Amino acid sequence: MRLSPLGALVRWLARFLPEHEREDIGIEIAEQTQALRTAPETTGAGQAPDWSYVWAVLIDASVHAHRITALLADQRAYFDFHDLLDDAKALQLRLERAYSLTCTAPRLEGLALEAGVDLATVRRRIDIRRAETVAAELAPLQRPPAPGAPTWSIDYRSHGGFIATSEPAEGTRPWRFWGMAPTAASAAHTLRWYFLDQPPHITFDPPQSAQQPYVRTTTESDVSTEGPRVHELLEQRGPLYDEHLAACAAARDVLAHCDDIADHLAKRAGELNATDPQLQRPHDLLKSPKGDSNDHGGFAETVHWVPAHLVVSTNHPSWGDFDGHRDRAPFDIVEGLLSSDLEAFTHRLFTDEISLMRAPGWAGPLYGVSANGNHRVHTARMLNLPWLAATVLVEPTPPSWGISDLLASDNTDEERRRLPRPQRARKRQLLITGLIRRGIIDGDLTGDRDWPILRCRHLPAAWLLRAPQYATHVNAIYERCYPGALAQLGIPLAIGTDPAAWTQWLTAAAQ
Secondary structure, eight states: OOOOHHHHHHHHHHTTSOHHHHHHHHHHHHHHHHHTSOOOOOOOTTOOOOHHHHHHHHHHHHHHHHHHHHHHHOGGGOSOOHHHHHHHHHHHHHHHHHHHHHHHGGGSTTOOOOTTOOHHHHHHHHHHHHHHHHHHHHGGGOOOOOTTOOEEEEEEOTTSEEEEEOOOOTTSSOOEEEEEOSSHHHHHHHHHHHTTTSOOEEEESSOOOTTOOOOOOOGGGOOGGGSOOHHHHHHHOOHHHHHHHHHHHHHHHHHHTOSOHHHHHHHHHHHHHHHSOOOOSOGGGGSOOOOSOTTOOOEEEEEEEEEGGGEEEOSSOSTTOOTTSSTTHHHHHHHHHHHSOHHHHHHHHHHSOEEEEEEOOSSOOEEEEEEEOHHHHHHHHHTTOOEEEEEEEEOOOOSEEEHHHHHHHOTTOTHHHHSOHHHHHHHHHHHHHHHHHTTSSEEEEESOSSSOEEEEEEOSOGGGGSOHHHHHHHHHHHHHHSTTHHHHTTOOHHHHTOHHHHHHHHHGGGO
16 A cells, blocks of 8 residues: 555554554544545435445444444453443444345345334335245246145244145145245245145135245244154054055065075165165255345255155165164164064154155155164165155255356366366356256346356256256156156156266257
């Protein structure tokens, strides 16, 4: 920084001053500089605030609050000013929150703010406008309910928690969800995403106000005590429960005639690894990439019977191999099966809830183990048990992504080490353009030419937006679980499961 001779002299002399005097002089000079700024004239009706001046006021006020805090905390002040210090810290925090709030306001199109309104009014109007924006962005993703689809009623609470209920169906499908979402529209979207392959009817009870604000979900939003539990699912019994018991009886008969149970389980694990291997990439691939707006989000959780063969990802990616972690667990499960009443065995197997995450897809969902249940999922597959009573969680897809968001989701992408980021962005843009052109997804690329935003109206599965090596890896597993699924989207099998062919097929017309 170039200084005038006088400025250089002042800075040189300042080193001889005590520290607290240098700080006082610095603040005074800063205040005099701020005083030279011209405040905007009073704005008339319909005029937007001078946001630069608003921000400068709050930043300067925060600096003063920080200075007050430092002075009161200084031991040289002799007395205990902790009451004043707490007030000063609280003021500083409120100023920082006010600054953050006013930084949000200019980004919201259609937000109306008059001169003189207080911060509480500003905050509520911002939150209402954010909720309106979320609803408008999610609206294009709504699809007509499938024929015969059930009706779900959502009780959305003011704190962001919600309960969704439908008619019981003897355990063949969920009957209740609990979840959290920042808006009522987000709660409905979460449920629609869960049932992507069979869109449901959705209503709200009680009905939602058009002026419902955006909600920052917290622990107060937790309504899990009202959610379903696996023991309730087991108590419903039903046809899938009966199928499970029959499979347990068949597995027990096989085990009773085994000379070496360890060898039997090892052979079954080998067969599964050869014919039904797990997802070998991080199971985050089953989740949607993070979108371009933090205002979208939420989750929903339920319990139901899950086809065991659709659990394609666990924390131990080779069937039967736990890498030394509780290796005896499968044998304990087998012992329980051989020595217990089948219903008692079933309750012990599932009451400590298996937790799965659901990855919706156009032909049906896939699942991955999240927090609990790895050993039981492995053992169920090795024993050829067809159903798992489990807790299932889903996180909804956002409606839009920036190309940079999609690149960031490839956290182990080898191209990150080989290609500059702009080149990777161009390649991803060509892939997305191909997905749209081929009619696989319904959406548009808008905004900046080099770093556009993808806005979707229909997305058959979130993993289709991933890099080719990831998208085709999941495609191959999906086709194994749902034979003919790729053809439903017009994707040839040899193309949808090969990264190079997938890239060529999507980008050929654009090159």
